[in-house]
Amino acid sequence: MKLAELAAPRQDYSYGFLDAFAKRELRRRMLKAIAIPGYQVTYASRELPIARGWGTGGLQVTLSLAGPDDVLKVIDQGADDSVNAANLRRFIARMTGVATTTDACRATIIQSRHRVPEERLRERQALVLQVPDPEPLRHVEPNMSRAREMHADADYALMWLSLYEQLVRFKQFIGGASYPVMVHQRYLMSPSPIPRWDTPTLHQAPHLTLLSAGREKRLYAVPPYTDVYPIEFADVHFRVESQADRVCANTGAAHKYMDEVPQPDGTSLFRLSDTGYAEKLIKRLRGETVKIGPTYYDSNGEFYKPGYLKSRDGQDIEL
Amino acid sequence: MAATMFDAPRLVITRPLLQARGLVKRYGRLTAVDGVDVTVYPGEMLGIVGESGSGKSTVLRLLNLEEATDGGEYYLDLPEYDGVNLFDLDRYHRREVRINQIGIVYQNPHLGLRMRTTSSGNVAERLIMAGERTFATLRRTARESLAVSEFPLDRMDDLPIRLSGGMQQRVQLAKAIALKPAALLLDEPTTGLDVSVQALVLDTLIRLRRELRIATVIVSHDLGVIRTLADRVMVMRRGCVVEQGLTDQVLDDPQHPYTQQLVHAKL
Amino acid sequence: MTILHVHELSKRFHIHQIEREVAAFDWVSFTLHAGEFLLVRGPNGVGKSTLLRCLYRAYVPSAGQAMFTSTAGAIDLARAADVDIMWLRRSEIGNVSQFLRPRPRVSALDLVAEPLLLLGHDWETAQREAREWLAAFGLKPEIWSAYPATFSGGEQQKVNLARALIAPRRLLLLDEPTASLDAEARAALVERLGQLKARGVAMIGVFHHPEDVRGLIDNELYLAPPDSGSRRNGEEYANVAE
Numbered sequence: 001m002k003l004a005e006l007a008a009p010r011q012d013y014s015y016g017f018l019d020a021f022a023k024r025e026l027r028r029r030m031l032k033a034i035a036i037p038g039y040q041v042t043y044a045s046r047e048l049p050i051a052r053g054w055g056t057g058g059l060q061v062t063l064s065l066a067g068p069d070d071v072l073k074v075i076d077q078g079a080d081d082s083v084n085a086a087n088l089r090r091f092i093a094r095m096t097g098v099a100t101t102t103d104a105c106r107a108t109i110i111q112s113r114h115r116v117p118e119e120r121l122r123e124r125q126a127l128v129l130q131v132p133d134p135e136p137l138r139h140v141e142p143n144m145s146r147a148r149e150m151h152a153d154a155d156y157a158l159m160w161l162s163l164y165e166q167l168v169r170f171k172q173f174i175g176g177a178s179y180p181v182m183v184h185q186r187y188l189m190s191p192s193p194i195p196r197w198d199t200p201t202l203h204q205a206p207h208l209t210l211l212s213a214g215r216e217k218r219l220y221a222v223p224p225y226t227d228v229y230p231i232e233f234a235d236v237h238f239r240v241e242s243q244a245d246r247v248c249a250n251t252g253a254a255h256k257y258m259d260e261v262p263q264p265d266g267t268s269l270f271r272l273s274d275t276g277y278a279e280k281l282i283k284r285l286r287g288e289t290v291k292i293g294p295t296y297y298d299s300n301g302e303f304y305k306p307g308y309l310k311s312r313d314g315q316d317i318e319l
Numbered sequence: 320m321a322a323t324m325f326d327a328p329r330l331v332i333t334r335p336l337l338q339a340r341g342l343v344k345r346y347g348r349l350t351a352v353d354g355v356d357v358t359v360y361p362g363e364m365l366g367i368v369g370e371s372g373s374g375k376s377t378v379l380r381l382l383n384l385e386e387a388t389d390g391g392e393y394y395l396d397l398p399e400y401d402g403v404n405l406f407d408l409d410r411y412h413r414r415e416v417r418i419n420q421i422g423i424v425y426q427n428p429h430l431g432l433r434m435r436t437t438s439s440g441n442v443a444e445r446l447i448m449a450g451e452r453t454f455a456t457l458r459r460t461a462r463e464s465l466a467v468s469e470f471p472l473d474r475m476d477d478l479p480i481r482l483s484g485g486m487q488q489r490v491q492l493a494k495a496i497a498l499k500p501a502a503l504l505l506d507e508p509t510t511g512l513d514v515s516v517q518a519l520v521l522d523t524l525i526r527l528r529r530e531l532r533i534a535t536v537i538v539s540h541d542l543g544v545i546r547t548l549a550d551r552v553m554v555m556r557r558g559c560v561v562e563q564g565l566t567d568q569v570l571d572d573p574q575h576p577y578t579q580q581l582v583h584a585k586l
Numbered sequence: 587m588t589i590l591h592v593h594e595l596s597k598r599f600h601i602h603q604i605e606r607e608v609a610a611f612d613w614v615s616f617t618l619h620a621g622e623f624l625l626v627r628g629p630n631g632v633g634k635s636t637l638l639r640c641l642y643r644a645y646v647p648s649a650g651q652a653m654f655t656s657t658a659g660a661i662d663l664a665r666a667a668d669v670d671i672m673w674l675r676r677s678e679i680g681n682v683s684q685f686l687r688p689r690p691r692v693s694a695l696d697l698v699a700e701p702l703l704l705l706g707h708d709w710e711t712a713q714r715e716a717r718e719w720l721a722a723f724g725l726k727p728e729i730w731s732a733y734p735a736t737f738s739g740g741e742q743q744k745v746n747l748a749r750a751l752i753a754p755r756r757l758l759l760l761d762e763p764t765a766s767l768d769a770e771a772r773a774a775l776v777e778r779l780g781q782l783k784a785r786g787v788a789m790i791g792v793f794h795h796p797e798d799v800r801g802l803i804d805n806e807l808y809l810a811p812p813d814s815g816s817r818r819n820g821e822e823y824a825n826v827a828e
Contacts, residue, residue: 550672
């Protein structure tokens, strides 16, 4: 007996893999999420041909958004070429017929895990972030019904208490990726595990950000031009990871988010985490003409919205 | 003495700071509190005594707005809550009152403290809840409040779980008074402490009563504690107040058979 | 000026356990003026201390009135609201008992200073006056900051007197304050009471040895045992003032 005899005959899937009802539900949920910035909207997360926790949330959003004219970029930790990113990109392209790219400026939909591109996104672009844990209060309030009540009351005292504790114990904020932010002065939101470096990019951004957790069945959004502020004290400020003294070994770029590459001799090399951006820089080094968009951080490491980041250097905390 | 409140001429015309009328709380068929009135003047400490199950702790929980009532009214004499029955407030505003105007010290510190948050952090939480977002202010106010409750400041960043029972009660107290509330509720605050530690905590409470001019309600089954702290006493039995009056009067010249029994059992 | 007018005051204890009514005193009447010292006399168990406690409202009088002229107006001590009594105790009516109730871990000095703090005086003033009063009663300065629970009866009583007399009062209730005092402290007490009396403080006293305060006594009130037929206790009290 052959395998083909056992398997059902091949049938075509719906456009975008998901059936029409699923896509309609997701679009409605997205509209609701956009209408209430930062608010977590539940949805019926569908089964997909990849495992939960591998980007199913982002995938469902992208599949419901994409049309034949869209151009797709998929990022995994900054890279376009990881197995996971490549699989997702191929799958979405096959199911929707979208064009694909590694250029953040060209893409209309960017599905990403753990990074925002270095080049500034524009209007009419959508950033879809894959979210493992949508609940920013989980660490301070394990009881989820209680956490939902706290969102309802905008009672986020425990988050500032945890900041207080960090300062008392470590003299600095120790939160790394997923640094919690207040969206539109109302909801506390986890920006997905993007590094602190990327957090400011969500503030008053021209593009739409959609965040979706497939396993947790929740999605939320930051609409264009919405206030997003990391939680901080009036006198002790949020800081991004310092990229000073790090130069990309491949491109010579500085003041961008770097991956550290440990060397056999115990030292480290650094490489741009954003491979799409690195690719363009290399092309330019080779003398090819390439259009590189303005970046969030300039060559001195200054964020493009002056004054938004109140502190670049370490503060001495007096206890 | 309640009957004489109205017909005798009054010297003190201050209004009560805390006033609750007709408190009722039922658990299923059991009526835990059955029509209790509580009146406390500024700077006054009211004791509630009674055996286990008399409803005295339930009264305290009702006054702390942590449980829904089955009847009654509750007023704090503050400009922003003038004529507002606190039981009528929605959850959000009740929370606001609890944060800003009511402090509580539980017998069991686990109920009142986060054991794995620093002691100063436990106090700072109150201020954060009230909207304070400046770290230096949080530090300063937490330090001041802990000092007022006579907590050793070199240990202010220790976890409560590492502290002795007496110290834990001081942290609870500092947290309770951090925002200078109108009402301070003490639920057996010294029960379970060593006698010498108990004495220290009592002394702190006496000083605070004198200095803060807030309305304090203390629940205790320890008549010694009540005699030391309370200005007036209410004796509760089966959810009702059987007798109330000045502390020395109730303890030295009890009128009700139950109070006589209680006083003689303890002395 | 009349400070206190007591009219047919009675006290009976109802002891529920044995279902008995025990009379302490019946039908007591008297009038007390500013600066007047009234000595309460009578055989043991006749309710002399009980009378003082009723006026202090540590006991609830069973019948009668005790009209007190406070600076805020006249009030019947037998029926006044608790909150009024608390205010009077803090500011106008002092009680000098036989025993100190030492509080654990509170020094003699702090215990004496406390009534002034309750009246709103600042800490420095209260401490200074407390030292004065303790010195006046001859308590050794080296034990001022010790806990009175460890003191002898005489020493405790000196602390007690200082605490009871430190704050200015309109009426003082003296319940055998000289009981455990040495001669020197007794003399100091009499001198202090004399000064207060001259300032217009009215006093009602119960003394085992009335000769201790002989020079102060203006009037005497004789309490007869209850139910002894005397229906008008103290109606005719002797004026012993010269």
